[in-house]
Amino acid sequence: MKISRIELNSEQFFETGDKYFLPHLSLDCVIFGFHDNQLKILLLQWKDTFEWCLPGGFIYKDENIDTAAARTLNSRTGLDQIHLQQFHTFGGLDRQRGKEDTKKIKNMKGNSWLLERFVTIGYWALVEFSKVVPSPDELSSDCRWWNIDEVPTLILDHNNILLKALHSLQQNLNDYPIGKELLPVKFTMPDLQSLYETILNKKLDRRNFQKKVLAMGILERLNERKLGGAHKAPFLYKFNAKKYQKAMRDGLRFGLS
Amino acid sequence: MKISRIELNSEQFFETGDKYFLPHLSLDCVIFGFHDNQLKILLLQWKDTFEWCLPGGFIYKDENIDTAAARTLNSRTGLDQIHLQQFHTFGGLDRQRGKEDTKKIKNMKGNSWLLERFVTIGYWALVEFSKVVPSPDELSSDCRWWNIDEVPTLILDHNNILLKALHSLQQNLNDYPIGKELLPVKFTMPDLQSLYETILNKKLDRRNFQKKVLAMGILERLNERKLGGAHKAPFLYKFNAKKYQKAMRDGLRFGLS
DNA sequence: TTATCATTGTTTAATACCAACACAATAAAG
DNA sequence: CTTTATTGTGTTGGTATTAAACAATGATAA
Structure with a gap:
């Protein structure tokens, strides 16, 4: 199935994204790869703040959440038909970007819907390293693989999300191939x-x-x-x-x- | 910790609930009890439509999702300090009440935020049957235990949510007491x-x-x-x-x- | 009061499973 | 050709699991 959706530039996205997406709700993908005997995950770097984060996405108002996750994965990797495992939903009160980010991030104003508090649904996926074409999105300057044990400090609770994903994957090993x-x-x-x-x-x-x-x-x-x-x-x-x-x-x- | 929040009547809730709660997002609790050698769950019946459903709730804009689940559990059972296990988040496009419900449900108008599409976070909990005081909420006429194998058809995808909760509980048995x-x-x-x-x-x-x-x-x-x-x-x-x-x-x- | 019954508590035997180890086979390097 | 490090396969001893045997016991009914 081909997914065709409106593409917004960053200004449109910051200002009117909540017309298209469910507010207060996001998803984050922990994308695992394996290369040179090392477990790796795909990370994204913000354009203006240089912070690293998990590749995330938002859910169109008429879109299934699993479909949204698949779309997000596809955007960052080019891959299709990948099994995405939902593992936890994170809803702490700390899941909110600070107002000071508006000073750093171009085109983002103080009233942007992105500055609200977000609940995020965590997914992990296993992908074949060599088939991935890492692609940053409109808001990020870089998208690349990191060794799992060299991951830097990520925004918000993303390090915790990664930890939970890894734990979920390890549990999964016992029960599934x-x-x-x-x-x-x-x-x-x-x-x-x-x-x-x-x-x-x-x-x-x-x-x-x-x-x-x-x-x-x-x-x-x-x-x-x-x-x-x-x-x-x-x-x-x-x-x-x-x-x-x-x-x-x-x-x-x-x-x- | 004592949770004190505004109590809305049904009309206020239908009309202005989205001022207090995260829109498009809910949670549902599968509350398991055990009595007479039977596994039971607590169900709620809507006042006007007589449909049965899982006891659910909404998340205050400044409330942790786990806290919201605990609050919901407490409202229906009177119990405190119960471990709630988040097991899955459901986000299908079918998760939306039909417009025809406004005709049946008192005080609900066609523009109510409750008629929007909802993503719901599923939790299950194990409680001691005898300690529970089943309490309906403002919108429900009945709240009582059902044998797990006699559960009626529930609204939306609630039967599916129950199935997933049971499966998660069964998995849990292998790893936890x-x-x-x-x-x-x-x-x-x-x-x-x-x-x-x-x-x-x-x-x-x-x-x-x-x-x-x-x-x-x-x-x-x-x-x-x-x-x-x-x-x-x-x-x-x-x-x-x-x-x-x-x-x-x-x-x-x-x-x- | 006593035999009976159904269930519980404990022991034992048969089996399957698993961690740990031994050793032969083999492709590459010198 | 010999050495070397790794792979392929088999064995062993111990542990966990399944299954069965049997004694103990509280209530019931003769």
Whole structure:
């Protein structure tokens, strides 16, 4: 489905955005990628204040919130058809930009709807690093990947939102498969293990890990090895799309028997 | 903390509520209780349309969303200091009351802010059945418990919200202790097992269940038995408050080793 | 008063599962 | 060809889970 919406310039946006968007409500996306054995997230930098923040968005008055999240993700990455996981809604009283920002931010006046208090809906997404084309929006000067453990101080409570997203992702690992979205189509067992270790932030046993993920029944081993490394060449694997999706629906763990 | 807020009558509420509350945003509480071996939830009935719905509320412009949820819970049950678990935010385009409702609902006019499209934040809570004093609000004629499997058709997407809340609660059982909020102070092992079976909607093995919950290390067996039953009198237990809270914080399960 | 009943409390056995370890196979580098 | 670091696979011992056996007990009814 093609999403076509009005594009506002920053002045129009600051002054009349509340004609198009739900007031007091926003969404923020924590977009995870994986590259060079490092977990990364996509951050945006404000044009005038140079502050960093999560890529966020607003919800058109006649738009589903999940659709709005997908639209936001698409705008920053160019990607489509990505699973977005809503994980928490943040509604503290501190979620409001200060009046002093109007002095710094071009075109923003003291009565802008953006200076009101906002409740924000948090989503996270897993995307394939190499497929992303980071794109700043009208209000930002830069959009780029940051290593998860080098993220700077972000505006408002965005560092807290990131923390909660990471925690939600870690919880998710126990119940749902992961990797299809973060890895290239063909990958090795060490690649997958490294991904898990990075997200969970701990070392896993190589041999038991292999047994566990194979037991999930969502992997297919190819008759190919990844050559070029300094040592024994590991097999390449790919996900079985059907079984992967089934596991995404039904989950991998089960409760008390 | 005592919450003191303006009380509006229904006419004022319909006409000027948006002066006090965040527009387009609401919250809904799925309040679980347990009685006669049945899982129950608290529902509210609209005065004029006789439709049933989840007890919901709105968020004052200078109020934290979690505080608003606690206030709503308190208004319907009289209870304080209850853990409220936010589980999902619902933002479909169908979340809007029809214009025809103005004909049925007294004092509601066609331009009421309540007829706009709403995004709602879902919370669930576990409460002790016997301590609740169900109290309708200004707009509702009835407030009472319903067995979870006898819940009628609710307004908008409230049946779906309930379903998601139940699922979230079931997931929660795997990772966090439960029961302190739903059972009286002293209870038997069969009581606790019955609670788990009801929520999970499946039978559990009596002996293994006992071992499992005792292994959690949050129960204390009293030198008392529950007499009056037709057969062997079971021991009474109570929760160790400190250990229970620790388990609530840290969880009971751990991820991949 | 006593046998019966249904349920509870505890123990034990069979099974599945998992962390930890051992060792052979192998691609690249020298 | 030998060395090296890593990968692929198998084994082991311990732990957790499931399942079953059996004794204990409070109420009920003969």
